[in-house]
Structures are given as C-alpha cells and as structure tokens.
Amino acid sequence: MANDLRLGVAGLGTVGTSLVRIIHNKARALEKRCGRRIIVTAVSARNRDKDRGIDLSEANWFDDPVALAESDGIDVFVELMGGDSGAAEDSVRAALKASKHVVTANKALLAKHGVELARSAEANNVSLNYEAAVAGGIPIVKTMRESLAGNDVTRVYGILNGTCNYILTRMEREGLAFAECLADAQRLGYAEADPTFDIEGFDAAHKLAILTSLAFGCEISADSIYVEGITSITTADIEAADELGYRIKLLGVAQRTDTGIEQRVHPTMVPKSSAIARIDGVLNAVAVDGDAVGEVVLAGPGAGGNATASSVLADIADIGRGDRAPTLGKSADELEPYVRARMRKHEGGYYIRLSVFDRPGAFATIAQEMAAHNISLESIVQRRRAIKSDAPGNSHPGEPAPVILITYETTEEAIKEALGAIDAQNVIADKPQMIRIEKLT
Incomplete structure (x- = not known):
C-alpha cells in the first residue's frame, strides 16, 4: 500500500x-x-x-x-x-x-x-x-473539467449564491419584503453580518469567472463580468413575474458569441417550466449546454460545512489516487485570452416596471419613446393601484400607478436610453425597474 x-x-x-x-x-x-x-x-x-x-x-x-x-x-x-x-x-x-x-x-x-x-x-x-x-457540494468543476471534455460548451449558467436564492424564495412564498428576508437569512446564518458580497452579486461573479474559464478554455476575467444584485427586487416584481409565468432568480450566465464571451450576473426572470426555476432555498444549480450532450443540470447544496467539506475531500481523494487534471481544463499556457463580447440583442427581452403618473398623455409618451428607440413591446399591463383608506372606493387621479412592460428582444443600451428619455418627460414617479427575461428550457 x-x-x-x-x-x-x-x-x-x-x-x-x-x-x-x-x-x-x-x-x-x-x-x-x-x-x-x-x-x-x-x-x-x-x-x-x-x-x-x-x-x-x-x-x-x-x-x-x-x-x-x-x-x-x-x-x-x-x-x-x-x-x-x-x-x-x-x-x-x-x-x-x-x-x-x-x-x-x-x-x-x-x-x-x-x-x-x-x-x-x-x-x-x-x-x-x-x-x-464553486457551488459548494455540487461536483461541477470535475464535471466540466473531465466529464464534458468531449463537448464544445456554448453556455453555462446557474444559481450560484444560496443567500440570494433563499431571500428570493422567501419573498415569493410568503410575500415578505427584501429587508425582512435578509434579516431572517442573517439570523439563520445564511447571510453574513455584512451581506454585501452576496446580495450585490460579487460572490456569484467570482464563481462564474471560474466556470467561464473551464467552459471556454479562456483566461479568467472576473473584472469583465456585468454584476447586478437583488436589492432592487420588490414584492411587486415577484408578483408580476408569477402572473407572467416566471420566477425571479439571481443567475450567473456566460456564453460564447460571434464576437467573444459574454459574462453577466443579475436578477433574471426564468420560465416556471425550466429546471432552474425549481431550485429553491439555499440550493445552487449549474446548467451546461454542450454540443454533444445537450444540456446538463446539476443541483445541490451550495454551502454548509459538510457539503463543502465533501467537495474538498473529493479533491483530496483524487490526489490520493494519483488522479490529476489540468487546473483549468487545459495547460495555463494554452488558455486563450479573454475577449469580451460586443453588446448584442438580449433574446429573451426585458421586464420593465414603471410607476406612471395617472394623467393624460403619459402612456402615449412612454409608447413614443419606446418606438423612437426601436423597442417593440410584447405587452403592456397596468396593475391595480391600492386605494387609500381616506377615500374608500375612490382612486386618486394624478397619483402614480404601476405599469408593466414586456419587450421583445432588444439591447440593454436601447432600454436604458429609452427609460432615460421617459424619465426626462416627468411621467414616472420612481426609478424604473428592469429585469432580463432568459430563454431557458
């Protein structure tokens, strides 16, 4: 021996x-x-x-x-x-x-x-x-580095932070506000006293950077990731997503395009029918799209002492048996330089929530600015405004009401320019909310 x-x-x-x-x-x-x-x-x-x-x-x-x-x-x-x-x-x-x-x-x-x-x-x-x-107890590194070696990967994405997933799950199931769910996560040990690293998306971004290198054989480039956290998500967004057939998840997404590699971490509306939508609580999940295997989804505990130690011990066991693979799937000298993809149309479109003043011409202004920026709208929904107790049965003309827009595919640049123009017209009360809709199976 x-x-x-x-x-x-x-x-x-x-x-x-x-x-x-x-x-x-x-x-x-x-x-x-x-x-x-x-x-x-x-x-x-x-x-x-x-x-x-x-x-x-x-x-x-x-x-x-x-x-x-x-x-x-x-x-x-x-x-x-x-x-x-x-x-x-x-x-x-x-x-x-x-x-x-x-x-x-x-x-x-x-x-x-x-x-x-x-x-x-x-x-x-x-x-x-x-x-x-990456992803605690889920054996995603070994899967990508060894088991999927015969595949050309086109996309890797997933729920990479259990704290955010726990908060979003509680908000959806119990109708709780973000701050209340965060406080519970801290009390239960799912979130740190300073939760910024988790809830602002930086933890997920670090993990995504590693997965991107494994997926596409490129150098790690964490600084090239677009990062957006979940602090702006409200119960109104959660409810709207549910009515539209989606759930909101913080996703890390990396995919190869004709112009380079795209990396992003942000709240995302995913179809309820997708596998990733069913991952709740503190669980993580990673999906890999390969040309030979199709889509592979791995799910499990993303943190915790025993789950993480299980992965550490798996690495130790490989060393004990003499099993060795290149650290990032290929020799470091063979890694391609990271090339950031140019901005392109987001295929899944966008969810936009506006707080629109109830006054003549407000909707026409919004529609005109969207058209001026070549944004096609799939749907416009005006949600019911809460009635103040001092005037039972009566609405308050001029007060803002929530309006939901769903766009067809368009660029983020166009969306931001259109929203800036709408804001300048003084027809909305608050900062617009924008969430990407991801096309998933």
Missing part, C-alpha cells in the same frame, strides 16, 4: 472542522477508496484554544499558515481561510513553490489569481484542486 497522504489544513472554521471530522469518522472507507491512509498531520488557525469538537491532539499546530504550507510534514496543503490576498494567497503560493499539492475552497483567490496559480502548479508538477470553490 502507498504511503500515507499527509494533510495540512489551514483554517478551522465551519468547513475545516467538518473536513477533519469526516476524515476521522470515515478513515477506513477513505483508505479503501484511495489505496492509502489520509491523515491530518498539521493545522493552522487563529485560535488554538477554541473548542471545535474535533480531536487535534495528533496534529502539529502552526501559527503561521505559510510555514505550514512549506512544512516537510505534509503532502497536501488545504487552504480554507478565504480571501483573495494576505495569508491565503501567500500560503498557497508557498505550497505550490514547495511542490505541495493544494486544495482550496477559495473562489475569490482563484478569480483573481487562478491562471497564475495554475501556471505555478504545472511548473512544480502538483495539483491545484478547487471543487468546493
């Missing part, structure tokens, strides 16, 4: 603790599956004295994760600290330079330095594995 595979684990938070526990509890099964024992020989964390509910008595403790990464007592450095710089970056670079295999769950680090780190791994003949960095 081969020598033991010795792990150094940096970061003993929820995922790191779960990883150590699973390795201890399933030591015999892992040994049979990998042909060698997997043991945690060293750890690093900020607090030595914290009771984590796991036995670390046989592990050497390092206060400095870089020293752990360089230690002769480990074969694999497991980075679970997080962050795109500082200790995480320094220790991963040190481990690769010291010819240690690296397993990480750090999407921010890979989104910023992934190509450079992949090049270092190849130069030192070691693996850089990161299944847990």
Whole structure:
C-alpha cells in the first residue's frame, strides 16, 4: 500500500472542522477508496484554544499558515481561510513553490489569481484542486473539467449564491419584503453580518469567472463580468413575474458569441417550466449546454460545512489516487485570452416596471419613446393601484400607478436610453425597474 497522504489544513472554521471530522469518522472507507491512509498531520488557525469538537491532539499546530504550507510534514496543503490576498494567497503560493499539492475552497483567490496559480502548479508538477470553490457540494468543476471534455460548451449558467436564492424564495412564498428576508437569512446564518458580497452579486461573479474559464478554455476575467444584485427586487416584481409565468432568480450566465464571451450576473426572470426555476432555498444549480450532450443540470447544496467539506475531500481523494487534471481544463499556457463580447440583442427581452403618473398623455409618451428607440413591446399591463383608506372606493387621479412592460428582444443600451428619455418627460414617479427575461428550457 502507498504511503500515507499527509494533510495540512489551514483554517478551522465551519468547513475545516467538518473536513477533519469526516476524515476521522470515515478513515477506513477513505483508505479503501484511495489505496492509502489520509491523515491530518498539521493545522493552522487563529485560535488554538477554541473548542471545535474535533480531536487535534495528533496534529502539529502552526501559527503561521505559510510555514505550514512549506512544512516537510505534509503532502497536501488545504487552504480554507478565504480571501483573495494576505495569508491565503501567500500560503498557497508557498505550497505550490514547495511542490505541495493544494486544495482550496477559495473562489475569490482563484478569480483573481487562478491562471497564475495554475501556471505555478504545472511548473512544480502538483495539483491545484478547487471543487468546493464553486457551488459548494455540487461536483461541477470535475464535471466540466473531465466529464464534458468531449463537448464544445456554448453556455453555462446557474444559481450560484444560496443567500440570494433563499431571500428570493422567501419573498415569493410568503410575500415578505427584501429587508425582512435578509434579516431572517442573517439570523439563520445564511447571510453574513455584512451581506454585501452576496446580495450585490460579487460572490456569484467570482464563481462564474471560474466556470467561464473551464467552459471556454479562456483566461479568467472576473473584472469583465456585468454584476447586478437583488436589492432592487420588490414584492411587486415577484408578483408580476408569477402572473407572467416566471420566477425571479439571481443567475450567473456566460456564453460564447460571434464576437467573444459574454459574462453577466443579475436578477433574471426564468420560465416556471425550466429546471432552474425549481431550485429553491439555499440550493445552487449549474446548467451546461454542450454540443454533444445537450444540456446538463446539476443541483445541490451550495454551502454548509459538510457539503463543502465533501467537495474538498473529493479533491483530496483524487490526489490520493494519483488522479490529476489540468487546473483549468487545459495547460495555463494554452488558455486563450479573454475577449469580451460586443453588446448584442438580449433574446429573451426585458421586464420593465414603471410607476406612471395617472394623467393624460403619459402612456402615449412612454409608447413614443419606446418606438423612437426601436423597442417593440410584447405587452403592456397596468396593475391595480391600492386605494387609500381616506377615500374608500375612490382612486386618486394624478397619483402614480404601476405599469408593466414586456419587450421583445432588444439591447440593454436601447432600454436604458429609452427609460432615460421617459424619465426626462416627468411621467414616472420612481426609478424604473428592469429585469432580463432568459430563454431557458
């Protein structure tokens, strides 16, 4: 039997603790599956004295994760600290330079330095594995890097952030406002005290950047992603989507076009009949369109200690068996430069919600500006305005009423120019809401 595979684990938070526990509890099964024992020989964390509910008595403790990464007592450095710089970056670079295999769950680090780190791994003949960095427990990296190697991918998209999906699901099911759902997500541990990274779409963007590289064989370019969060979504939008046959999801979408690669993260109306529409709560899902296989959809827990640790351990098991694949699906030197696609028509059209003053000529102004910008409207719906209690049974002429427009395919530039022109005509009360409608099966 081969020598033991010795792990150094940096970061003993929820995922790191779960990883150590699973390795201890399933030591015999892992040994049979990998042909060698997997043991945690060293750890690093900020607090030595914290009771984590796991036995670390046989592990050497390092206060400095870089020293752990360089230690002769480990074969694999497991980075679970997080962050795109500082200790995480320094220790991963040190481990690769010291010819240690690296397993990480750090999407921010890979989104910023992934190509450079992949090049270092190849130069030192070691693996850089990161299944847990994208969609938690879903094996999407291995699927795209290995199982779909015979496919030319045209599009990859998905629900990549459980916090946002949880909030949107609660808003739809219970009619709750965004702020109330966010507060519940924070109380339950689904959202951080500062939730900006999740709710503004940046977490999903980092994951999408990695998937884009795997899908299209290009360099990672997180800075080229259009990013929009869910903070502007209201219960009115949720209700309108339901009436129109859609559900609202925060999607990350990357697709190859004739002019380059398009990457975007934003709230999206998806048909209720689509597979992605049925993914609720904190679950994630990723869909890949390949020329040979068609569409593949993988769904599962996108976060959580055990689910994420499961993916980390899958990467470790690959190293234990001697299985190795190029970090980003092909050699780093063979990755194509990222070419950003030129703006084009959005095939699914747009949902637009306007708060229109109830006065003569308002609708005509809106229709004229849309036509002037070559935007064709599929439908116009004036939603019922709430009646104030001080005048039961009577409406209030001149007050704004919600109006829903659904467009045929058009460019985002045209939509924004038209909405700007409408706003300048003083016929709407609030900032317009615009949500893309995605054509999905």
